[in-house]
Amino acid sequence: xxxxxxxxxxxxxxxxxxxxxxxxxxxxxxxxxxxxxxxxxxxxxxxxxxxxxxxxxxxxxxxxxxxxxxxxxxxxxxxxxxxxxxxxxxxxxxxxxxxxxxxxxxxxxxxxxxxxxxxxxxxxxxxxxxxxxxxxxxxxxxxxxxxxxxxxxxxxxxxxxxxxxxxxxxxxxxxxxxxxxxxxxxxxxxxxxxxxxxxxxxxxxxxxxxxxxxxxxxxxxxxxxxxxxxxxxxxxxxxxxxxxxxxxxxxxxxxxxxxxxxxxxxxxxxxxxxxxxxxxxxxxxxxxxxxxxxxxxxxxxxxxxxxxxxxxxxxxxxxxxxxxxxxxxxxxxxxxxxxxxxxxxxxxxxxxxxxxxxxxxxxxxxxxxxxxxxxxxxxxxxxxxxxxxxxxxxxxxxxxxxxxxxxxxxxxxxxxxxxxxxxxxxxxxxxxxxxxxxxxxxxxxxxxxxxxxxxxxxxxxxxxxxxxxxxxxxxxxxxxxxxxxxxxxxxxxxxxxxxxxxxxxxxxxxxxxxxxxxxxxxxxxxxxxxxxxxxxxxxxxxxxxxxxxxxxxxxxxxxxxxxxxxxxxxxxxxxxxxxxxxxxxxxxxx
Amino acid sequence: xxxxxxxxxxxxxxxxxxxxxxxxxxxxxxxxxxxxxxxxxxxxxxxxxxxxxxxxxxxxxxxxxxxxxxxxxxxxxxxxxxxxxxxxxxxxxxxxxxxxxxxxxxxxxxxxxxxxxxxxxxxxxxxxxxxxxxxxxxxxxxxxxxxxxxxxxxxxxxxxxxxxxxxxxxxxxxxxxxxxxxxxxxxxxxxxxxxxxxxxxxxxxxxxxxxxxxxxxxxxxxxxxxxxxxxxxxxxxxxxxxxxxxxxxxxxxxxxxxxxxxxxxxxxxxxxxxxxxxxxxx
Numbered sequence: 001x002x003x004x005x006x007x008x009x010x011x012x013x014x015x016x017x018x019x020x021x022x023x024x025x026x027x028x029x030x031x032x033x034x035x036x037x038x039x040x041x042x043x044x045x046x047x048x049x050x051x052x053x054x055x056x057x058x059x060x061x062x063x064x065x066x067x068x069x070x071x072x073x074x075x076x077x078x079x080x081x082x083x084x085x086x087x088x089x090x091x092x093x094x095x096x097x098x099x100x101x102x103x104x105x106x107x108x109x110x111x112x113x114x115x116x117x118x119x120x121x122x123x124x125x126x127x128x129x130x131x132x133x134x135x136x137x138x139x140x141x142x143x144x145x146x147x148x149x150x151x152x153x154x155x156x157x158x159x160x161x162x163x164x165x166x167x168x169x170x171x172x173x174x175x176x177x178x179x180x181x182x183x184x185x186x187x188x189x190x191x192x193x194x195x196x197x198x199x200x201x202x203x204x205x206x207x208x209x210x211x212x213x214x215x216x217x218x219x220x221x222x223x224x225x226x227x228x229x230x231x232x233x234x235x236x237x238x239x240x241x242x243x244x245x246x247x248x249x250x251x252x253x254x255x256x257x258x259x260x261x262x263x264x265x266x267x268x269x270x271x272x273x274x275x276x277x278x279x280x281x282x283x284x285x286x287x288x289x290x291x292x293x294x295x296x297x298x299x300x301x302x303x304x305x306x307x308x309x310x311x312x313x314x315x316x317x318x319x320x321x322x323x324x325x326x327x328x329x330x331x332x333x334x335x336x337x338x339x340x341x342x343x344x345x346x347x348x349x350x351x352x353x354x355x356x357x358x359x360x361x362x363x364x365x366x367x368x369x370x371x372x373x374x375x376x377x378x379x380x381x382x383x384x385x386x387x388x389x390x391x392x393x394x395x396x397x398x399x400x401x402x403x404x405x406x407x408x409x410x411x412x413x414x415x416x417x418x419x420x421x422x423x424x425x426x427x428x429x430x431x432x433x434x435x436x437x438x439x440x441x442x443x444x445x446x447x448x449x450x451x452x453x454x455x456x457x458x459x460x461x462x463x464x465x466x467x468x469x470x471x472x473x474x475x476x477x478x479x480x481x482x483x484x485x486x487x488x489x490x491x492x493x494x495x496x497x498x499x500x501x502x503x504x505x506x507x508x509x510x511x512x513x514x515x516x517x518x519x520x521x522x523x524x525x526x527x528x529x530x531x532x533x534x535x536x537x538x539x540x541x542x543x544x545x546x547x548x549x550x551x552x553x554x555x556x557x558x559x560x561x562x563x564x565x566x567x568x569x570x571x572x573x574x575x576x577x578x579x580x581x582x583x584x585x586x587x588x589x590x
Numbered sequence: 591x592x593x594x595x596x597x598x599x600x601x602x603x604x605x606x607x608x609x610x611x612x613x614x615x616x617x618x619x620x621x622x623x624x625x626x627x628x629x630x631x632x633x634x635x636x637x638x639x640x641x642x643x644x645x646x647x648x649x650x651x652x653x654x655x656x657x658x659x660x661x662x663x664x665x666x667x668x669x670x671x672x673x674x675x676x677x678x679x680x681x682x683x684x685x686x687x688x689x690x691x692x693x694x695x696x697x698x699x700x701x702x703x704x705x706x707x708x709x710x711x712x713x714x715x716x717x718x719x720x721x722x723x724x725x726x727x728x729x730x731x732x733x734x735x736x737x738x739x740x741x742x743x744x745x746x747x748x749x750x751x752x753x754x755x756x757x758x759x760x761x762x763x764x765x766x767x768x769x770x771x772x773x774x775x776x777x778x779x780x781x782x783x784x785x786x787x788x789x790x791x792x793x794x795x796x797x798x799x800x801x802x803x804x805x806x807x808x809x810x811x812x813x814x815x816x817x818x819x820x821x822x823x824x825x826x827x828x829x830x831x832x833x834x835x836x837x838x839x840x841x842x843x844x845x846x847x848x849x850x851x852x853x854x855x856x857x858x859x860x861x862x863x864x865x866x867x868x869x870x871x872x
Contacts, residue, residue: 180686187648188700188746189673202690351765499635499792504836526766532840556840570766574795574837575823 023283029276036270040088043081050078050237061258068258071249079242080262086238087220087267090154094219097158098165099212105162106169107204111177111196121170127163135160136222140231153226153233157219165211172207176200210281217274224267239263313381314520315340315363315406315488320376322355322362325369332358332371334544340488340520345511347535347552348524349567355544356524357411360490363522364408365390365398380405383487404434407481409474411493416477417465423476424461427451430483450479453516454509471502475509482513490522507534529571532556540564592661593786594624594647594676594754600655601642616642618810619656624754624786629777631789631797631818633833634807640790641681643807644758647788648678662753674704677752679776681759683739687731693717694727696746704750716745720775737768741775748779755780756788761796773800794837798822806830 054073061068067076109120139156140148176182177200185199201208220239226232227240228247242263246252251259322333332355340346350356361367363378378390382405393401410416418426427447431438438446448458454475465473474494481489491510495503511534514521523535531538531552538555540548540563547561559565601617617639624630634640645651647658649672660667660675667675680686687696694713701708701716714724720741731739740760747755757776761769773796780787791797797804797818804821806814806829814827825831 180680180682181688183650184678184680184686184743184746185688185699186650187673187678188750189703190699198691199688203688351767500836500838501635501832527838528766529838529840533838566767570770572770572795572799574798574834574839576841 023280025276026280029273029280032269032273033277036084036266036273037088039081040084044078044085047078047081048075050074050082058254058256058259067262068256070245070259071251071254071256076258076262079237080239080266082237083239083242083263084266086150086233086236087223087240087270090150090157090223090233090238091216091220093151093154094157094161094223095212095216097154098162098215098219099208101158101162102165102169102211103208106166107173107196107200110170110173111192111200113177117170120166124163124166124170127160128167130160133160133222133225136226137229137231140226148231148233150233150236153223154219157222158215161215161218161222165215168211169204169207172204173200176203206281210278213274213278213281217271220267221271239267312341313339314342315522316377316379316381317359317363318377318379320359320362320378321374322358322367322371323374324371332544333362335376336541336544336546338539338546338549340522342487342520343514343518344537345514345521345523345535347531347538348522348541349526349528349531349538350541351526351567354541356541357492359541360408360492360522360524363390364402364406364490365393366408380488400434403430403481403486404484405486406488406490407484407486409477409481409489409491409494411496415473417473419465422462422464423451423468427461427476427480427483430480434484446483450482451476453482453513454479455505469502471498471505474498474502474506478506478509478513482517485517486519488520488522490524492524493526494523496525496527503530510534528567540567591626591664592623593626594788595659595661596623596643596647596656597621597659598656599643599646599653599658601639601646601651602654616810617646617653620805620807620810620812621656622805622812622815624788626753626784626786627780628803629780629787629789629801631791631801631804632807633791633794633797633804635792635833637809638807639810640792640807641758644678644756644788644790647676647754647756649673649676650678660754674750675752676754676756677747677750678756678758679740679743679747679760682763683736683743684731684763686743687739689731691730692727693729693731693734693742696731696742697727697749700746700749706749706751716749717742719748719779720745735768736764737772740764740772744772744776744779748783753784754786754788756790758790759792760789762791762793769796776800794822794834806833 052074054069056065056069056073057071059065059069059073065075065077067080069075070079105120105124109117109124136156139160140153143152143156182195182199185195190199223232223238224240224243227238228243230244232238232240232244243260246256246260246263249256249259251257317336317338320333320336321331324330324332334355336359338346338348348356348359358367358371362371362373367373373391376391380388380390380401382388388401388405390398390401390406417423424444424447427450428443431443431446435443447461451458451461456472456475456479460468460472460476465476468476478494494510495506498506507530510521510523513519523531525531528538528540532555533552535552537549537551539546540555540561542563548555548559548564550560555564556568559568599617599620600615603614603616605612605614620639620643622630632640632643642651646653660672662675687693694710697713697716698708701712706712710727713727717724717726722738722741722745726734726738726742731742734742744755744760755776760776761772764772776787776789777800779785787801789797789801798821799818801818804814804816804818805812806821806827808829814821814825814830821830822834825834
């Protein structure tokens with residue numbers, strides 16, 4: 001259950017998660033939008049009539065006219081203020097209408113399912129493949145110019161602009177409607193409209209906001225394009241119509257840059273501001289996009305492998321500490337020292353968040369910022385007598401080292417196989433990367449060898465992953481980890497997702513392979529009884545520390561740490577007494 | 591006196607494989623009765639149909655055939671009051687509470703929907719029944735630990751006054767050290783309020799200690815049923831025997847290689863489409 005990315009500081013959720021984080025992107029974006037919106041709303045009150053014609057055509061900026069005048073002597077600043085207001089008006093109208101349409105077709109359709117969903121989805125798809133701008137041009141051209149007001153244009157833009165958002169919302173709703181909390185609301189008897197409105201919709205808010213912002217950008221740009229082509233709203237003034245008149249007045253040829261640059265700039269800056277806000281909203285939906293400030297660099301240390309304690313040891317972890325460098329640094333692994341002997345199965349037990357997965361990742365240098373090894377040493381003692389300080393390896397050396405000396409089977413690894421590539425191609429890929437000197441025939445032989453080792457029929461080589469059962473896929477992953485004959489295998493909850501009977505088969509295989517090949521296994525799991533049966537020695541972790549480290553027999557017979565005792569008591573015995581299980585008595589719960 | 595009677599439940603799923611439509615029978619003629627104050631455990635591995643049965647009892651899926659009758663005070667409960675009597679606790683407390691709403695919302699809604707008083711006091715009473723402090727009411731799910739969330743989920747199931755509770759792997763997503771606490775809570779509520787509990791799990795050990803009767807499911811059929819201790823300590827069906835011997839057992843170190851691999855492969859493989867080809871004709 002542990003996941004290194006889950007350890008850093010608890011992210012705010014609920015209401016606060018709906019608000020974007022304050023980042024430079026967001027501040028700049030909101031600033032740009034605020035300034036332009038203020039100009040559009042308040043500006044027209046202070047500037048004069050934009051339509052007044054004077055005999056001071058094409059005056060450059062300065063004096064009475066801060067932004068100069070048009071060919072017919074109209075004040076460009078006044079025009080700009082009114083045009084900004086016009087464009088914002090259309091943008092807002094389209095944003096509201098398009099978001100409403102996309103929510104209606106996207107959310108309601110996918111929640112209802114069945115034929116309603118099919119029909120709504122088909123309609124959205126049809127709208128999606130109709131090229132937007134040409135349709136807008138055709139529709140606008142059909143509406144007589146004197147009836148083409150802002151509303152007409154806004155409706156046309158909304159009709160052509162909602163479909164893509166509806167697809168996005170549909171996909172997200174399809175995922176949300178299968179969540180347990182939606183099922184729970186149905187079981188408690190909530191009517192459908194409340195399930196959509198109260199349970200699903202709030203969780204779609206960031207997405208809706210993002211789609212709204214996107215619609216506004218789309219509307220302002222499309223309206224400018226339409227107006228520029230002379231198909232925009234008549235009798236209205238927008239940034240597009242300004243550009244249209246500048247074009248007709250040959251502003252470019254007359255070097256009257258002050259006529260077309262300001263409206264162009266406002267369109268660009270407003271679009272830019274909305275896009276920046278959208279980035280910030282995206283970061284709420286997908287926290288992985290957030291920039292993690294990197295603190296300090298990996299210290300470059302001279303390789304200093306630990307002393308080889310005796311020939312039997314293959315891996316030494318000495319005083320290892322791993323810290324997640326977030327707001328308040330989290331010490332996920334605290335001063336852990338363990339040794340792994342050749343042919344030994346070392347069990348690492350602990351509950352979620354105890355740091356066991358972080359430890360496994362750090363041993364293999366798979367940890368990523370913000371996780372950082374602050375102190376300690378991880379030394380690999382090779383069969384041939386050389387010792388390697390894993391934490392000091394250079395990237396190229398590390399690539400060489402990983403998998404060939406020390407391989408890893410991840411939690412849920414069976415889902416890590418690429419679904420569109422055959423098992424054989426995926427196994428051979430490892431060989432071509434690490435053993436480029438092998439011929440095709442040799443690779444084939446090796447792949448068959450490892451599959452046979454893990455008890456999978458070699459005919460499965462040509463199968464695709466989905467044709468194999470979960471247990472079989474996990475065996476293939478173990479085969480992949482065996483390909484290069486590693487001396488250490490780290491297995492992170494390799495059987496947690498599997499049924500007990502399948503798990504038993506895989507454990508049997510691991511034990512047999514260990515006896516035949518003699519590699520050492522670091523076996524990580526929350527299942528202490530399993531380790532008691534399987535492992536030679538067991539380390540129990542709690543809050544980043546190893547609180548108990550002894551042979552399996554000792555841990556079972558005489559656990560030293562109270563936490564170990566508590567863990568042991570938590571597993572009711574299948575055939576023994578009820579233990580802590582208070583079913584028959586009326587004791588108070590934990 | 592029975593609280594719920596399920597008779598010959600059948601559930602077919604239609605799966606499209608390429609151009610063919612395959613009829614996948616997930617549940618095949620399962621019958622059982624739930625009695626107030628007793629717990630029945632449904633034990634099986636993934637694909638055995640146990641969650642499908644839970645979802646049918648909770649009316650999240652419609653049975654393809656068979657019937658579910660709920661009785662209260664010896665009278666059959668009409669369909670529209672079904673949910674006042676049958677509630678469900680879901681497997682994953684991290685998914686079954688809406689991250690957007692407070693705990694109070696999660697508890698007040700079912701109270702209101704089932705026409706009971708739904709003020710702050712009632713919410714706090716519910717919280718107290720699952721041993722949670724009153725100040726939990728204003729918190730949101732992410733502020734609670736997994737065990738606390740599952741207690742909220744149990745309180746939500748109790749809110750409508752349900753007498754039948756379906757618990758679908760209620761502790762499998764929780765850390766081991768808090769599992770017993772949640773199970774003991776369920777056991778206490780069951781005893782004190784005479785609930786009829788259907789406990790669905792893949793864990794034989796908790797099934798034995800937590801329930802009165804055990805039904806072992808294999809590929810949609812009940813292969814063995816009986817009092818909990820009899821089924822676990824003296825299994826009759828070969829599948830139950832394999833299941834019991836596959837569970838980790840610290841007292842049996844070194845027996846890992848004793849299980850015949852052929853049995854394991856045979857019994858352990860998840861139901862695949864070819865197991866259902868004989869039912870295609872139906």
